[in-house]
Every structure is written in C-alpha cells, then in structure tokens.
Amino acid sequence: MARYDFDMITIGAGSGGVASSRRAGSYGARVAIVEESRIGGTCVLRGCVPKKLLVYGAQFADAFADAAGFGWTVAPPRFDWPTLIAAKDKELDRLEQIYVNMLKNSGVEIIEGRGVLVDPHTVEIAGRRYTAENILVATGGHPTVPNIPGIEHVISSNEALDLPELPRRIVIVGGGYIAVEFAGIFRGLGSEVVEIIRREELLYGFDDDIRVALAQEMRGRGVEIHTRTQVTRIEKDAREGYTVFTGTGQEISADLVMYATGRGPNTKGLGLDAVGVKTDDKGAVLVDEWSRSSVPSIYAVGDVTDRLNLTPVAITEGRALAETLYNNNPMRMDRNDVPTAVFSQPPIGTVGLTEEQALRVCGDGVDVYCARFKPMKNTLSGRDERTFVKLVVDGKSDRVLGCHMLGADAPEIVQGLAIAIKSGATKRMFDQTIGIHPSAAEEFVTMREKFVRPQKLAAE
Ligand code: NDP
Secondary structure (H helix, E strand, C coil), X not given: CCCCCEEEEEECCCHHHHHHHHHHHHCCCCEEEEECCCCCHHHHHHCHHHHHHHHHHHHHHHHHHHHHHHCCCCCCCCCCHHHHHHHHHHHHHHHHHHHHHHXXXXXXXXXXXXXXXXXXXXXXXCCEXXXXXXXXXXXXXXXXXXXXXXXXXXXXXXHHCCCCCCCCEEEEECCCHHHHHHHHHHHHCCCEEXXXXXXXXXXXXXXXXXXXXXXHHHHHCCCEEECCCCEEEEEECCCCCEEEEECCCCEEEECEEEECCCEEECCXXXXXXXXXXXECXXXXXXXXXXXXXXXXXXXXXXXXXXXXXXHHHHHHHHHHHHHHHHCCCCCCCCCCCCCEEECCCCCEEEEEXXXXXXXXXXXCCEEEEEEEECCCHHHHHCCXXXXXXXXXXXXXXXXXXEEEEECCCHHHHHHHHHHHHHCCCEHHHHHHCCCCCCCCCCHHHHCCCCCCCHHHHHXX
C-alpha cells in the first residue's frame, strides 16, 4: 500500500499549480489539486485573460477614429459595456472548462475546498485530511491597498473586470502594470480617467525613455496623470460618487476610485507557520532556486513566492518542479532575459536590461540606439502618436543587452526579439538582419547612429 494518499498535493489551481500538476500527472505521479474558488487562477479569471479581452474591446475606439483618414464614413459608434462583460464571462467559462478537462486528462484529481497545511505531508480540506509525499503551494496573490481613511470605498482590478456599468469618470491610483493597463481600457471605452502616481514617472523599473514616452502618449489620449501625488483620504459624496483628497491639496471627484498599488501573496491562514515554512515580511514563501521551502517536502511556485510575478514564469517554475521531482530531470527556472509586456495603450514590449541597469553592469561602455517615429498608419489616420524603439548594447562585446518598444504590436514584436537576446545576439547580427518593409519592427535592424544624450554631449 502507498505510504501517502498522493505523490503531490497542489494547493491552488492557477497557472503555476495547474502547469506543475499536469506535468507531474503526465509522468505518472498521483496528483491532487485543491481549489477553493474556480479553476484557472488570477491569469485566467481575474487578470491577463479578461484584461486583454477588455483591451481588445477598448482598441476599437482607435479603429473607428482612424478609419476616416482611409475613406470610411463611420456612424458615431456606440459601446455597450454589459455586452462586452457578458462576452468576456462566456469566454472565461469556456477556458475554465478547458482547464478542468486538461487536469482530468492528465489524471489529476480536483478537490474543491480550502487547503490548510497540518504537517509537512498533510493537507486538511473541508474537515478531511489528505497526505502526500510532496506539497506544492501555488496560491497566488491578491491586490493590496494602503491603509488610508476611506479605503473601503475603492475597487481593485478584481471588481473593475465585473462592473455593472462603465464609470463616466474614474480615478486610478498607482503607476504599475495594472494601473496603466486599466487607464487605457477605461479611456478607450470613453471614461474620463485620472491616474495618480507618487513618483515622477509611471512604471518604475522599466527603461526611463519608455516611461517618459508612455506618459506622453497616454496624456495625448486624454488620461490626466497627476505625478508626485499621494492620496490622503477618500470620501463618499452625496451624489453617489467619491472625492479623492491629495497631499497637494487637490479634491478630485469621480464615480469610481480604483487602486492598483501592488499585490501580496496569498498565505494567510494556510498553516505555513505551524509547519515551519519560512515566509518573508510580506508573507511570501521563501524558496530556493528549486522552489523548495524551508520544509523539504513543501514547495512553492508563482506569485505566492513573490519572485517574478508573471504567468509564464509561474508556469515555467511549476513545470521545472515537476521535471525535477517526477522525471529525474533536475530543472531550474532561468531568470535572465524574461520578456514582458504592458498592455497599455499604446502597449510596451521589453526584454533584457534597461539603459540604467546596463550602465550599472558595464560601467560607461553602453551604446544606445533609439528611434521615435510616426508609424505609417498614422500618416493617413492623422493620429498624432509616435512609436519608440530602443536597443541597449554592451559597447565592448557588441552584445545587445536590452530591447524596448512602445507602440502598436510591441508585445508581439518583442517576443520574437527576445529569442535573439536570449541567444546572445550582437548589434552586428541585428545590422545583418534584413528588415521587413514597411513595418515598425524593421527599425530594430536599421538603427545605425548611436544615441548621445544632450547632457553627455555637453560634458564632452
Ligand atoms: P506594481 O507593483 O507593478 O505597481 C504598483 C504601483 O502602485 C506602483 O506604481 C507603486 O508605486 C504604487 N504604489 C504602491 N504602494 C502605493 C501606495 N501606498 N500609495 C500610492 N501608490 C502606491 O503592481 P500592480 O498592482 O500594477 O501589478 C502587480 C503585479 O502583477 C506586477 O508586478 C506584475 O508582475 C503583474 N502584472 C503583470 C502584467 C503583465 O505582464 N502585462 C499585467 C498586470 C499585472 P512605486 O513605483 O512608487 O512603488
């Protein structure tokens, strides 16, 4: 008789947990996955997928506006928010069912309920105890908000995806991925959008030129961005709206206030402390490069570890774990050159080092190539929006260290370039590559002049 009920119990059926469980199941491991909500997790149900569907919805505003320059007469378009939300929900139901089927086809048993650790090999679910040789914690994260007066009035991205109606005017607090993506969605669909950030620029950690260019284009689209501004309190007002008070003395009214000020790991009440699993001060599970926690039979992948909080990373971490444990194929996630995109409007694609990071790694020997241009479509459409592309190159080795783009299709373009960066491509190889004409992407292989910053010129 088997010593344990299962080889692995996974707590949390999101991207990381499902990927790991399916891969383990495919190698013959006896796996159960525990989920207290729906199957699919943040990405499928409350994040990447519904967000991108709404981004697609919002982008039609551009198509209608641009069409006239190409000879079309478009009757004033009307948008119906409940129709989009219903269509999005139908698609999520379909995807959830696919996830359920995929788990079943891999032989993974789905157990509904909340899993709590009892000891290093036991999980309690709805009053029943199950044992496993290994336990994988893949419980993801949740939106976090600061503790200021009136914070109970705000919504997070979770609620923003299911609003009964489109707000006429919305205040969005935060300057990260989620804030800029939702600013683009609501603005595209016709809301007035005010974004409040506490820094000078959006998207801390991204390349500075991209950050500046994004703010410029968002403002061009009518998003009002208040920089270096802190919200001090929020009050509900008499006409079913809210007033946002800032440290700079402003009072901004809106129908809705959304906070996108970061996410925290879902570890509360999981029983981690009791079984000796160490967590950091935010509650994230501390793991080694093999995703193993301080308790040898307990592992964790994805946002609950607060490493690189991206779906494809959670999936890779989860699959690597299954390879290591059940296929005699020790695998670790390679964290270098992970590409990422922000589905802002216009969107961003980025891979590798920012100019600032490269300067820290290479000292002064960093070459920068960049171009800012009006994409061809905007000549006839009359849209006053520019695309920005940038390469960061190690001047000594000629290796391209980073690649950044703001403009239409940037995520699609940078995904391909990420292979070149991952393969160690040099600037010379980029130069030897023939461009596809006419495209925006060809700029990446036609930039010849090094960019010299004005202040650097002055110093020379
Ligand atoms: P981020 O960590 O990206 O950004 C949080 C933002 O909120 C920052 O601008 C931050 O400012 C600001 N902030 C934090 N605390 C406060 C505060 N107390 N008052 C005011 N502003 C504050 O978090 P998100 O919520 O946008 O996204 C969470 C994660 O989800 C991301 O890190 C990303 O990994 C993932 N994600 C990925 C997407 C993608 O791949 N396209 C899309 C959406 C999410 P400051 O910079 O000053 O700290």
